[in-house]
Amino acid sequence: MNTEGSTIAVELNGIEKRFPGVIANHDVTLIVRSGTIHAIVGENGAGKSTLMNTLYGMHQPDAGTITVNGVEQHFKSPSDAIAVGIGMVHQHFMLADNFTVLENIILGAEPTHLGVLSIGDARKRITEIAAASGTHVDLDALVSDLGVGQRQRVEILKVLFRGARILILDEPTAVLVPQEVDELFTTLRHLVDDGATIIFISHKLDEVLAVSDEITVIRDGTTVTTVLPRDVNRATLGELMVGAELPSPEGRESQVGTTVLLKVQGLTVGSGGQRKTVDDVSFAVHQAEIVGIAGVEGNGQFELCEAILGLTAISAGSVEIGEHDVTSSSTRERKSVGVSYIPFDRHREGLMLTSPLWENTLLGREGEPRFVRGPLVNTAEAHRDCNEIIDRFDVMTPSEIVPVFALSGGNQQKLLVGRELSNNPKILIAAHPTRGVDIGAQAAIWAELRRARDEGLAVVLISADLDELIGLSDTILVMYDGRITATLDPATATPKMLGTFMTGGKQEVA
Amino acid sequence: MGDETRIPAADGVTRGLSKLMTPKLENSKNGLITTASSIAAVVLALVISGIMLKITGKDPINAYRKMIETGLEHDKLLEALQRATPLMLSAVAVAIGFKMNLFNIGVEGQYLFAALIASVVGAAVSLPAPLHVAFILLVAMAAGSVWAALAAVLKVKRGVNEVISTIMLNYVALSVIQWLFDTWFRDNSKSDLNVKTKVLPRSAWMPDIVTGRLSSMFIVAIAVVALYWVIVFKSRFGFRLRSSGMNSVAARTAGISSNRMIVSALVMSGAVAGLVAMPSVLGDIHAYGQGVPDGLGFAGIAVALLGRNHPLGIMAAAALYGFLESTAGALQIQHVPNSIIDVIKAIIVLTVVIVNEAVTRSMNRRTASRTSSALQVAKPIGATA
Incomplete structure (x- = not known):
């Protein structure tokens, strides 16, 4: 933890990077000491990733210098950065599922002897590296059989195998449950003790305070300040990061209604030889109720939503919306009786990126009487409606005719949430409604969800942000391996508790 | 924090922003840029071709001058329009597919198949003149649809890529046509060298606008382009079709069945394709036989690309192709x-x-940067550190 007097591993000076459409970096100054964990915190879109991509050689800065271990560097590509010992662990894993751990680690940097793979050498080296860094993973396991935490370890080993001594970890905890986060931090400490330097990018303040030796705050594309964790707390760090007070998902009194609006019974997806992705799931959502679903990604939440929406075939069970049994209805029929959906991936499932905003807000609602003029689309009304959504949800855009790709992620999400809430649905399935959005947009989306709920909306909320789940939900269900494995009261639930159930812990039946 | 959580000072900002960029103006400006870039691309192509002429020892300036001189003659202009007629139809057929993100390479097979069926069925019935022509047009559209529907069924039921299936179905169409023609439909009553199906009765002969020069199918083609514009760009069905083409997953999530859109798009595409050979069948040969032109289905792909699937673009591109072809002699x-x-x-x-791709990319960048700079200006003071 001794940060004084140690040598400097990375120094960025006056870095400037201009990009059309995104907040670029300007006047960025960063000093990372050797053998420390240096956190970089900032909101989504503050420019953290741009900066790290600069350091990793993904693109060249327009101005400023990069100095690594005392030598000024001009990276043309990531391979230049790798050559001087910089490695990057991406937020989204880049692993080949049907390869073993060992194969994945050496992929792209295969040690050969006279043109023949020398697996034996590779195994020996990886075992040494793993032992030195305190990472334990079965080298012969198939990556497809590994959990998220283990996959991340493989990514780290991959980077170490290429000789990295300076590791950049981009939002490494975003996909982990609390227990896995602890394990990751242990690994990081091991690495640092072994002499490595770690640059840790995050926007989760508690984690940053817990693990880092120094913290640099980045806001609106520039470095605001560098602080020591002992000099700040969560609130002050948050204020530095946002430039204002942090919003919180909590604080409300809800009146859960008595009418059941959504009833799912014995829902099962996948049968016979297939793995059951959703296995005998039953729950009900009442009027003015938010039911949160916690779970590590890939435990059936996606398939559950698709099944409720009628987007995937079910093998058993039923879905009832209000009085209607919609088990065999089409997606459009379900939507027309009042189901809205904020999908998991807004780019893939939600928006048409190259189409103008107004066509995007019209999508899925083009059959509503107000948007129809005979067989034609009532374009004027669609424009008017889009402008209403823009105003009501504070979508920052010059007009409704710009294509969606020109907006920031947060504004795209607000537009999407606006579309799904604007036709006064009875039921909203909201998957990660605030994923990848800035704090301002997050607060706005939370407020809209709460308001809609108070007006009687029944919400199924799926989120990886456990604070969001606990803060907004009236009931929390935990989904593990396709089943509902726990039902919790958010008043008493803690992220740690959720983490236990999310990784397969059992709830004693009361 | 209560229910009134809002981004500070964001109210009114968006309204103020709209003044920075007037939507209508911005839209028409983009249209102008697109048109200008297409014209520039054509000029560039002429320059490259000129260099090729020069290398082969011909005088490009003289050749182009001759082209323009003859091309602008009255008869040649009519010929250009006559040649543009099937190209417009073929291009619309291809463009309908493109709008649903489907590459229908099978227009070729679809229109030849339709031409044979329409000629044979048309010769077998007798109807009063205008009805007879309309009937044959409908039969041709139906036959084209049926052939295109094969690819749709393969894609929806079996997941076969339409590029592969439509290419294959072109070959199948040629063989099927040959077989049908040789076995049943060939008219052996005349000892003509020019083999064809039974000649259509007079009532099925489509009158020309300018006798021997321009077929009435020209008007039909213009009407088809207009209908294409209304149905694909203005109707609710068209919105669903284009949305599904833009992002089929998002459209499906929004309740638009992509399978239904695949079938609709290919059936519509095939119906329009069915009309491609009608200028020859109804206005010239009055039967199916040698003389029904081939290759129009592939030319239509080029015209649709050149016209960027836009109704006006398709008309302009077809006219340009017609003009070039008319000057070949x-x-x-x-x-x-x-x-x-x-x-x-x-x-x-x-x-x-190539030019369109480059222009689209730079326009996208421009839009993105203008959007962000417009927002930067509008950001309340104090928001940036």
């Missing part, structure tokens, strides 16, 4: 090989695709 007289016309047409397609 004049070049021959100048001892310039008329195959240079094919070279020019091919280079135009290449330059248009």
